[in-house]
């Protein structure tokens with residue numbers, strides 16, 4: 443896990459006093475080649491503007507209209523969309539819709555809709571820089587710890603602790619040779635603060651007139667940072683575009699490969715148009731334990747379509763004009779977490795305890811979003827968590843269990859009802875709340891730390907409900923002989939609190955997210 447320095451440590455960083463330096467290039471440039479792709483000038487010409495008082499006048503060339511730069515290529519899906527290539531510059535025409543912005547291509551003059559998360563501002567602000575990522579600390583670390591990146595790879599992101607101010611964090615990949623553990627890779631974070639005159643600084647002794655100048659300076663010289671900045675972090679994975687039409691045309695889908703089968707039917711990898719890879723879940727409205735009224739299904743899917751969070755699998759659209767219905771979602775490269783965890787065992791255990799904590803943070807983050815939206819999952823377990831690249835995990839299949847037939851809730855041996863994951867009040871009285879989801883989250887922790895073991899391994903379905911209702915709880919699965927690590931804090935303070943008999947005594951997902959975000963700090967605090 444990355445090494446996160448505290449603010450105090452950061453402020454104590456050895457950032458040296460500035461030397462007088464010549465002025466650098468103007469801050470705002472209209473040519474994107476100049477601003478984003480120009481090779482750096484020789485080191486001698488790359489000195490930063492070092493100013494005690496940055497100039498208050500406006501940038502040399504003020505933007506005439508709001509322009510955006512394309513982060514990824516996009517191919518139009520339906521009439522009215524606008525196709526573009528990565529790095530194209532687009533004029534913003536109308537952003538009144540949350541997800542689809544009307545834009546004009548600056549080269550072709552064509553106008554159309556583009557997904558809002560495929561573009562970034564192109565106005566010289568920090569959020570328009572190639573190194574800008576709109577992510578939190580953990581996500582920054584995940585991006586920077588990917589294999590194959592060079593030391594000094596960096597990104598700029600909002601500082602969550604100071605969300606109300608224009609404070610940023612600069613996150614940098616560090617590699618260090620240690621005596622015992624060989625080469626260690628971690629991430630350091632520096633707070634970048636604004637001055638009253640639109641300048642920025644890491645150390646108040648060295649102030650820059652713009653974020654671009656600050657970054658350029660630390661690309662040239664370490665100057666008190668833990669290492670010199672090298673290259674901006676690459677955006678490796680293209681986010682799924684939100685389709686404008688909720689009802690998709692199934693003729694536009696090309697099924698490629700069967701990925702698996704669940705209670706609702708088969709799941710296929712498919713292409714929508716030429717560019718976008720998706721997953722298609724095929725569902726029959728009746729039979730095999732499913733009782734689905736088309737109108738209910740569409741209504742539920744419409745609600746799910748409006749949920750957007752980096753840690754929940756995005757529902758992109760549906761095909762409901764004929765059977766089987768299709769649910770089209772974002773494709774997750776590594777499939778279900780259960781299989782991913784079990785394969786890890788076979789592959790010689792590459793997922794560390796820190797990786798597991800990181801997964802738990804991501805899941806708690808996604809669930810905290812659903813909690814905030816007052817949406818119940820009802821079937822939270824490792825089989826319904828999907829894995830993307832590099833241990834990215836997302837919550838999937840939320841809300842779908844509503845379409846299971848009532849008798850599927852009988853706790854028989856062969857039932858589809860996930861009795862091992864379900865809170866007693868939900869299993870016995872059908873009272874599903876965010877707190878019953880929290881119970882399931884506690885069981886999911888067990889699955890993760892044991893790398894996919896079935897919960898309550900020694901008991902059959904019928905016994906579990908009876909025993910749990912009488913107060914039985916799974917023991918701490920920590921067992922050195924079997925290679926299971928689960929520390930006391932995780933078991934006592936988190937798993938057992940998720941399994942409190944009284945739902946109101948269980949933590950919220952927002953609390954759980956906070957605990958996993960700062961796990962070691964929270965743990966230390968607990969034992970002080």
Ligand SMILES: Nc1ncnc2c1ncn2[C@@H]1O[C@H](COP(=O)(O)OP(=O)(O)OP(=O)(O)O)[C@@H](O)[C@H]1O
Nearest residue numbers: 701702703704705706709721772773774777778825
């Ligand atoms: N979006 C996706 N991206 C990649 N693979 C997926 C995706 N959705 C499902 N899969 C694959 O298809 C399999 C079946 O998924 P599905 O959600 O239908 O069933 P399940 O969750 O395993 O079981 P159940 O339906 O009982 O909850 C998964 O195990 C996973 O491997």
